[in-house]
Amino acid sequence: MSYKNRPKTFAVPWKILERWSASFMADTIIGLGKPPPSSFGYYRLGELATVSYGIQKSPANRPDQHPRPYLRVANVRKGYLDLSEIREINVPDEDMDFYRLEPGDILFVEGNGSRSELGRVAMWNGEIPDCVHQNHLIKVRVNPSRLLPEFAMTWFNTEVGRGHFFRSAKTSSGLGTINSAEVRSAPIPLPPIDVQREIMRHVEEKQAEIIREQKKAKILKAAVEQEIEEMILGKRPVPEPDGLQKGTP
16 A cells, blocks of 8 residues: 555544654554565665765855855755756865765755655765765765665655655654654665666666657657647648548538
């Protein structure tokens, strides 16, 4: 059963009420309070990676003697980075080893008002030298001998992979938030590293197929819009309905 199938009404005994959250209790009742069975077994992300926050933005670290490019929440999309607008923040040389992003780091969005965007994940590939990240992004640096970063990103961008954060997210004024402890405790199935590589090869093939189909759909949409425009302007005859001859009342 998926998150889309939550019951609209339900009742629970007082003794099992763990949290004042209708969605949390509904998930518990219908069996969504834990990840589904996996043939590979689950690990906590903190067993396979280090987790850390970024730099907190303040008037004291406005770009000055050590301006560094940094990633904001707006730069981290679901499965990719939007680097069209990069801002700078002051980070002294002695702090760079801690804050610098390294290729393969994955970034979780700490908070978002939309359920579909909470905990979204993207991977850093070293696109910009000496880039750091804001504290509203949680950085995960995996042990690549055990876990491929692209595999982790793919898992946590699925509905079931993100379920851990939906169950544990705190809310304040409608804003869902997760923290580093919840990221460390997030469960992930762990196939052997060669199986992870094969899964990712399959994912890349399917993503390329999606892009090809999207391009076809875009071309078809433009052709249909052109055809409709020509019919409205009288430049193209309007086809007769199937089964009717021209002039039939």
